[in-house]
Amino acid sequence: MAELTTVARPYAEAVYSLAGEQQSMAVWSEALSWLAAMVKTPGVAEVITHPKHTAQEVEALLLDVLAERGNGEVKNFIGALIENGRLLLLPEIAEQFELLKAEAEGVLDAVADSAFPMTDVQKSELTDTLSRKYGKTVRLDVRVDPELIGGIRVLIGDDVIDASVRGKLHAMAASLKN
Known part of the structure; x- marks a missing residue:
């Protein structure tokens, strides 16, 4: 998965920079969301990766589904991804x-x-606690994981705050092994 992130990051940064210059963040956000959803759809993924379909057919399919959600730059971006074989990214x-x-x-x-x-x-x-700690607004997604036994584990960016019973038991076992 790290390779996908490494390859995708320059494209995302370029699109973000372009969207910022043109003040079209919302347009790009919606277009990328739709395109990502299309590529994740098994039937569409099969069509766009099948060798019998030309680049022009694949581009026409994506642009047809995207409709008015994209601008000229979005269309050019799709063309560049197809040309470089990066559409599945x-x-x-x-x-x-x-x-x-x-x-x-x-x-x-x-x-x-x-x-x-x-x-x-x-x-x-x-x-509120996480917002104060990181100095930013935090959007929190809470899930229930009974395997934690008790407590909570928070993933925020690259940070892991593990205050779960399971995490403490693992830490205790590791320290006993040393």
């Missing part, structure tokens, strides 16, 4: 683009795995 490019956009807006996405369902008050308190 669209989901990763879209994800990288959204990360760049969120970072510029001062927003961090966090995933909190909790052993038990969290109340709205607990979610709000956790969001």
Whole structure:
């Protein structure tokens, strides 16, 4: 997966830069989202990767589905991806683009795995605590993971805050082995 990110990042950065210059973040965000969803669809993925379809047919298909959601630059971008054989990178490019956009807006996405369902008050308190710690607005996605036994594990960017019973048991086992 790291290779996909490495290859997709320059495309996402180029698109982000272009969108910023043209003040068309919303257009690019919507277009990339639609394109990523199309490429993820098994039937469409088969069509765009099948050798019997020409680059022009694939481009026409994508532009037809995209319709008015894209501008001339989006169409040129699709052509460049097809020409370079990078069309299947669209989901990763879209994800990288959204990360760049969120970072510029001062927003961090966090995933909190909790052993038990969290109340709205607990979610709000956790969001506020993370926002203060990172100095940015935090969008929190909470999931229930009973394997944690108790507590919570938060993933935010490259940081992992593990305050789960399972994590503490693993740490204790590792220290006993040493």
